Amino acid sequence: MRGVSPKAMRTKFQITILGSSAATPTSLRHTTAQALHFHNRLFLLDCAEGTQMQMRRFKLPMMKFDHIFISHLHGDHYLGLPGLLFSYHLLGRDKDLHIFSPPGLKEIVEVQFRISGLKPVFNIVYHELTKAGEIIYEDPYLSVETLEMEHRLPTYGFLFREKTLERNIKKESITRHNIPIEAIPGIKKGEDFVTPSGKVIPNSRITISPPNPRSYAFCGDTAYTEKFLEQIKGIDLLYHEATFLHDKAEIAREKTHSTTLEAATLARKAGVKKLLLGHYSARYKEMEGFAREAREVFPNTTLAEEGDTVQVGENGDNS
């Protein structure tokens, strides 16, 4: 693949904003939902009313989502789920669907299937979240762990961490040192190569480092808290709610939400690379103030806007 830069060749890792409004939708903004696209997997983060229509509008393949993470059981974070599940049923989904949420969601879903006289044609696997700092999902390339939010109901954030890839062996080293195929897995893990004559070729001479693993934290409804600060240190992209501009800090505290400056302060303390704000109170028509205020504290701030896709790790190049 000559001419394709290593950047462009990295696995896809991006999120698409499906909703950015807090508590109640407006005529233009939906409540919270995000699609996370990693390689060939799609994960859904919260599922507010209208999420299935948003998926269709933004051409996300609805049937490919196999894992849904619900931060907490306030309506503006889960009300689109029953509709999505009914649609999966009607469209004949056959794959398992994994749903991660605080306890209670199963009851909400099951009562509706029962009263509708329907039994889902696919299997729903409920994973109840009961503590923070736990790895709740893992595959060879990615892990997801819970973060502890500060909110009225039990609420979790989700930290998606790409796993460190193996080292890349330089092609010319293989020929030059005549490296046999059975030695390759070890070298990719970082071992030195020992020639038949006993000469040690240091790993750093024959391999190049893989790209830095990328990471994304979704921090839904929360008041300002440093409870999860250590977990998100240095991550590539932090989504943090900012329901209010900072002149409403008192209301924010009362409602266990955050302001622009609080989100930006946390981003700065955690040394994240980029901050994404969302969950704007329906009272705001113009969003410029959110970016302006947050950037005073944390310049690399961007605003969630519906339909936008945000790369995790600047197209994969964090070096």
Next chain:
Amino acid sequence: MRGVSPKAMRTKFQITILGSSAATPTSLRHTTAQALHFHNRLFLLDCAEGTQMQMRRFKLPMMKFDHIFISHLHGDHYLGLPGLLFSYHLLGRDKDLHIFSPPGLKEIVEVQFRISGLKPVFNIVYHELTKAGEIIYEDPYLSVETLEMEHRLPTYGFLFREKTLERNIKKESITRHNIPIEAIPGIKKGEDFVTPSGKVIPNSRITISPPNPRSYAFCGDTAYTEKFLEQIKGIDLLYHEATFLHDKAEIAREKTHSTTLEAATLARKAGVKKLLLGHYSARYKEMEGFAREAREVFPNTTLAEEGDTVQVGENGDNS
């Protein structure tokens, strides 16, 4: 109010289409909901996912709805209700809200308030529908009665009938016959006027007829049935679902839905003045076929399109 025609002076009676899609939404069409605006009252007919956003988009005053009628408990007809109720709660609604639906909806709503840790700040009055042909709502100007649909779950249509207004006394008759004020209520009800000398002035000479009372039937999900034919005879506007074009008549029957021709046939048999179609299967991108097919049987057919407002009784003039 000189220069204002009697037509334009009639009480408002119109519906606004908030959703027109069957079963699952598309990127452009929501599932079923309609706002009925009669005089200064707003009624909601079904409440699919996204209804509260549609109300905002079409500038319907959300807080003014006091009566919600849910035809049946398939998700595409009620899934927007919990979100609307949560919004009413958050916005501090204080008026009672009346919800009419088949049994089960109360449980669906209550489990969600309970799990959210919220107690609605307003009173919800649930009216469980258990039979057709019953008057379930009545005020001095309007009544609503249930219609029996043919569907997999217990499903009701809703017939809104304006009450017959009193007769209008001609101003010149009052002076000519010197009609005393206490005789007026009786004359307005149709009594003749008897002068002090005993002469009988027939009611028809001194009054003019009020405009014809108008009527609207909302017939949600149903297979073709004549069960409610007598009730809708001669009404001004019939909304009847037409999920499929007629080449899918077999699928329609199987799924207990109707086709264009079936809806049009019922409209013709009932001698209604106008037919409104909706509840289109998501498989259809172009809607022209629906109008074309239905008009072969019933020429005065119109198609529900989101955001459209349809007058009941052609601006009140059905004469």
